[in-house]
Amino acid sequence: MLVDVASYPRPQGSNEDFALSNSTVAVVLDGAGMAPGMKSGCRHGVAWYVEQLGTRLHREAARGDAPLTTCLATAIESTASLHRDTCVVDDPLSPSATVSMARVRGDVFEWLALGDCTVLIQSNGAVTATTDDRLAQVAPHARETLVRAVPGSPERQRAHEALVQEERSQRNVQGGYWVAAADPTAASQALTGSESASRVQGAALLTDGAGRLVTTFRSTDWQGYMALLRHGDPEDVLRQVREAEASDPDLSRWPRSKQHDDATIAYIRQVCC
Template sequence: MRVRIASEPAPGQAVNEDAAIHLGSLVGVFDGVTAPVGIDTGCIHGPAWYVQRLTARLAQVAEAQPAASLSVMLAEAIERVRRDHDGSCDLGNPATPAATVCLLRADDRHAEYLILADCTLVIDGADGVSALTDQRFGDAVARLRREALAKGGSEVPAGTPVPGKYALTNQPDGYWIAAANPEAARQAVTGVLDLHGATRVRRAALLTDGASRAVDDFGLMGWQDLLDILTEDGPTELIRRVREAEDTAKQPRYKRHDDATAVLCTFGSG
């Protein structure tokens, strides 16, 4: 497996709340959740601290438990970060620092993946290019928008914080995200991809939503084009194109710019 990585903070921001890892056969992207202004998180730490701790703890777990599943590894990493708060934070607060996650681990014949919240995994397989994500996050936000309208409220613009979202965090009727509850890892979207034979996957891209917005938000390209750009020009070029689109967007999200991380994995001889 060959891996190419780029991760950049939003323009003008000194701290990157995204992260990426490449540890042998394991790769991953992480997107720290920025709490809107005025939201009490109950924690003295921020999303950048959480992402840095989670990636470091995951690396420790992967080294100590190389045969464990991705869900087990991530659950243990979340538990270790929970202890890193050292009793100084209210970890029962649903707005406690959190991160979306996409992991992939390959051996000679298969690739195991895990997705939490709105990270995206793009795969180039026998049936063409497709994108996988954890749809529960988008479904929960869409439901809240519909409920707000049904109660006579005004429509919440796409991409802006939705009231009531935190009440659905890490709940069976809401969505799951890496935060303070290891159960989230056990509720992640998981699967296995073939790397040999007629159904083999040739390429895979792991994206935070700051990178996947090239397709999702801006429609600059399709998933096939995105994979080709990553392959031919590299992840940095994809992020550069996203930045151009952010600068010229007429209706930007509540954050015009976002941290962006992209990882390309190429398997076999392709």
């Protein structure tokens, strides 16, 4: 695989996304941020968690041919073991991440999505997008309250905290949503697929912040998104995301939980030789 990667942290923030790739495996993770002032019970933080998990996941997928869900389960368990003695890893507010990944083995292109990352695949000219949207289905009233609150106000801060609390109470439970945290069984809930690598003309792994051009700003569709990548590069696309975010500082044109988000793309420009 030939992979181009770009990752933009939100302005004045640390990057809680993570990307890593080589000639056979690409992984992109999006760490779940906290409302300002909330404590996670982990002394290391979200950025540390996604780096540890992403590195282990990439290594597991690259060194063998175990199913991607097995690789993810192993990476989740080994990452949890790293700080189980010092942090409250099973607390609902402990660090977690959404995951997307792709792997080529011979003539097989495999992919996985857990949480609201997106996997784009262009095959025979058509683009398919896969996103695990179960998070978007939980806490609808708390989400509405947050969007209605004035940006920067105390009411919005309280609404953000309430949304995080309600979302996390439904994390990795039946009827809720599933992400990588400390429970390796969450890996079995991932969306997966495969097809002949020779048919795949390109693919991309996106965090939800990078997908905003389609999901939030509606400036293109997924077919157009892949065309932007094909004719440019991930940096070009992320610059367009930042421009759209900056043009709506009060979140009125495009209501959303925050003005900027970490944004990461791994664009698989060429799948096989």
